[in-house]
Amino acid sequence: MTIRNADLLSIASSGLAAQNRLLQTTGNNIANVNTEGYIRERTTFVAELNGGVGRGTTSQILDIFAQNQLRRDTSTYAQFTAYHDKASQLDDIFASEASSLATSMSDFFEAMQTAADEPTNMAARQLVLGQADSLLGRFNSLSEFLSYKEDELNLEFNSMTEDANNLIETIAELNNSIRINQYRNQHDVPGAIISERDNAILKLAEMVDITTRTMEDGSTLVNLKSGQSLVMQDGTFNVFEVNGEPDAKQKNLTLKNSSRGVDINLPENSVGGRIGGLFNFRDDILSDAQRQMGQLALALADAVNQQNRLGMDYDGQLGIDIFNLPVTQALNYSTNSSLSLGLNGRIAEGQSNQVTTKDYQIVIDNVAAGPPSTVDITVNLLEPDGTPVLDVNGNPQTQSFTGLDAAAGTFVPIMDGLEIEFPNGASYAAGDQFLLQPTKYSAGQIEVGIVRPEDIAFASPIRVESDINNLGDATLVSTDVTNVNVGNPLTDTSVSAFDGTGGIHGPGQSPAGPLPTDVGAPAQIVFLSADSYEIRDSAGQLITTVSGASSLENLIQQGAASAGWPPAFAAMDNYPGYDLTLQGVPKAGDVFNINYNTDGFDDNRNGLIMADLQSMDTMRRSASASGGPTNLLTFHESYASLVGSVGEKTAKSDVSAQAAKALVDQSKSWFESVSGVSLDEEAANLMRFQQAYSASARLISTAQDLFNTILSSVR
Incomplete structure (x- = not known):
């Protein structure tokens, strides 16, 4: 049998004080129902052995797992949202018909084709220059847009790292305040300060992906997910810094500890949060x-x-x-x-x-x-x-x-x-x-x-003419010009057979001159039979003889592979820089003359090649492989690849952002269900504590009545 030593008045007084404190805690919860980051509190008491209510302790109702999950999901959602918001802006520009480079490139090459069909039409030639200006204007506007986005991004980096640094400093200061308060009062947590600190940590988690660890003194250590410390146990902290080396516009993220003088370069792709999302957008x-x-x-x-x-x-x-x-x-x-x-x-x-x-x-x-x-x-x-x-x-x-x-x-x-x-x-x-x-x-x-x-070169610089006395049915299929460099053939191995004055090298002008091998550039093909021919210069001098030709394609190239080709020609990079292909069956004595295309105003052979550039594989696809024929693509394929890549990454980030939104909503609901203020629950508690308070007050009144009765009985 327990004997209580406390009197009825002491028991009632302790109960009244306890219910008053419970009402204060409930009132504080209700008052802060709309306070951002507020974590509801609960006061608990222990019973005194000799009767009455003992010391009370006020603590926060918190599920640390729910809190950490909310921080992680907040970082992920902020990262994907930042990435998607920026990516969608680029996607809108590249996908817009009004700013499409594909349209401008098509217009330019269509104008080139039209002018090539009428090479003497000055209006058509002028349209080519107009479309060239328009195409470069489109390139310039898109380039300026991308440069503007780069500058905008760098301003955001500076602003967000400054905000993150302010939050890091705030968390460190609040940690110190929590330590001091908990040292002074071991039984009540400084809930308002802790809620403010945890709210700052959640805002920091929105900017970068972090991990936390709560210490016995109530302080919380904060690290980046990659391991680097932001807020340390001794109260010091590190801050972010952005700089570019050597490209000032290519910002890099650094963690700086001014007290120790140590800088740590951070891998931007692992930072996470909104800052990490912006870095990922820039790099991707x-x-x-x-x-x-x-x-x-x-x-x-x-x-x-x-x-x-x-x-x-x-x-x-x-x-x-x-x-x-x-x-x-x-x-x-x-x-x-x-x-x-x-x-x-x-x-x-x-x-x-x-x-x-x-x-x-x-x-x-x-x-x-x-x-x-x-x-x-x-x-x-x-x-x-x-x-x-x-x-x-x-x-x-x-x-x-x-x-x-x-x-x-x-x-x-x-x-x-x-x-x-x-x-x-x-x-x-x-x-x-x-x-x-x-x-x-x-x-x-x-x-x-x-x-x-007039400077648009639609004509080919060489002309091949068959002799009027030819007996075979061989005809010209095509000419191919690959080098028109003009210079001194005795000192410059890159020069072609073109002399720069409206002709091709004659005897004494070519790399083979002067005497004793004084021959000019190839200027004549003389057939000895259907599969044998001589290559001669403009003076009729023999350069080389080709026997047993397998085809009539690239006749000069076949001559360059023969034993009689002049060593001085072979020592050049690409001489003479032109070639021709025939079809049909030539007869012995048939002659084809190669001349500079003087007065070739109606010639459009080179113009047709320029117009066809849009469908040629002329761009390198990947830097990891050589620029060979299997690693090339057209201009339109390159632009389509760019637009498709931006669109694909934007769509992917949209899906990721939506999934992250669902997760953060779920984790927020979980966290709020534990730590959030429920007005219904607090209202019920308020009624319960009010009744308990009234009962405790009634108990004091009863104790007073009993005491007065006892006094009256002994008078």
């Missing part, structure tokens, strides 16, 4: 779109330039470039021996089928002072995010080059159709690095280089 879509646009613009302009140079214009001159291609200035690394050093790059003429969408890191390995000064370099192929490009075997793509001329105005070829210039000569130092981005902004930097419609 925006950066690739910028460079694919640049690759397409450069490839198209270079292909048209190359073909126009292989033709003859309305004035009877060899063709010139229709478009001006940009020279790209490489970016200096901050660790270079001098930030005044420069390096420039450009696409080599006629190398459009080698151009990739990648960036190039150029490292100076050695410098030798001249004259001429030379450098040895290593070139590393990089993705837009700075990671190495891998070949088909999974190895980083890198190439070394030695003895490259280093002089202003001298461009030397390296890889992927690129030429680079070292304008500072011997001033470079081993270890200097440069980042060359040949395609990132190129779509907005190409210009139309001609204003005269």
